[in-house]
Amino acid sequence: MPSTPAASRRPDPAPLTATPDLAAYDAIIVNSSAGKDSQAALDVVAHAADHAQVMHRVIVLHADLGNLEWPGVPQLAAVQAENYGLPLVVRRREQNGLLDLIRDRGRWPSSLARYCTSAMKRQPSRRFMTQHVRQLGLDRPARILNVLGLRAEESHHRAQHPTLGPDPGASNLTRRHVDTWLPIHALTTDQVWQRIHTSGVPHHSAYDHGMRRLSCSICPLAARADIVRACQLRPDLAHTYQQLENTIGTPLRPRMSIRDALAEAAAGAAPGDTIAGGRALPAGTWSW
Known part of the structure; x- marks a missing residue:
């Protein structure tokens, strides 16, 4: 595979976590909110995949949060993916939106009950994995690398996450084995922004208006x-x-x-x- 323009415009700064053997995976799914952390993670993956000549296995997945997202987020996710020559897939919760879910449960999400992440992001992501594995048509369980832009600096809980490991909840015995990779786990916020600015890929202007995170x-x-x-x-x-x-x-x-x-x-x-x-x-x- 030839290098994409965005992936070859500069040397790749070495990521601060070990890069797995990308060629060992049948699909590499980069979860993108179009926010700064997933944008930096996408940049790391694009360079690593380009080096390993597996860019054709990389897919950018955006979980659409509907009207709770900042304006223009799905469009920006597409622009960011296109900068690396990568396809974007958009998935959305099939049932009611998050506000309906909160109304039904009678309580807001919290650090101890992050059902919003499960319903709005994790479940649509796993449904996409099921569809994609079916399309691959392999005669063995597919190997999937699921990429998330989680960072240790964000919280004590996230600091405890392994940077690479199996995801039993997303895996099953007969169809797929899923590993999760956190390529920017060790990066600071300043390092994330440095990587974004160096890449030349646009970021969402909500940050320029004073927001420190995107998501909902x-x-x-x-x-x-x-x-x-x-x-x-x-x-x-x-x-x-x-x-x-x-x-x-x-x-x-x-x-x-x-x-x-x-x-x-x-x-x-x-x-x-x-x-x-x-x-x-x-x-x-x-x-x-």
Whole structure:
């Protein structure tokens, strides 16, 4: 396979975790939220796969979160994948969306109950694995490398994750064996941004508006400052959250309700912030 333009434009900075034998896998699936960490992980994988001459086995998978995502995220995921000459597959939860799931459960996701990740990302990803293995048509269990942009710096829990290991929940005896690889596990936030800027591949402008993470625009697991900033940038969505909060009778977090976040957002809003006028940001603001 010839090198893709983006993968060959510069030498590959050595990733800080050991690269597995990519040629030993029938498919390499890079999970992309189009956020900074999955973008950096994609950059590492593209260079490693290009070096191992297995770019044709790499697929970028985006789990679409619907209207909870920042504007333009699926389109940006496609642009990022295209920069490396890689295909993008988009999958979405087949049943109701996350807000419906929260309403049905009567509680918000938390660090101890991350059912949002399972329902919105892990389940669609595993359904795609099933479909892809069927398309491969192998006479043996397929070997799949599942790539995630998790980093040790994010939390104590994520710091305990092995950088490479089997995923029993995604594997089965007869159809597939799945390993999970965390190629940027040891990178700091500054190193992630350095890699992104060096790559020349565009990032989402939500970061330029002060957000430190992408994922759901308003995430119960995010830092307080990110929740408040998201309320300023997406007030309509924040008010939808407030209606749901009233319906289930439970605040977004034990010590922080959306009502509190909206009040804090209004108090700290700059003249150009959307909450001042109650309008969504213009579509052009989210270009890359």
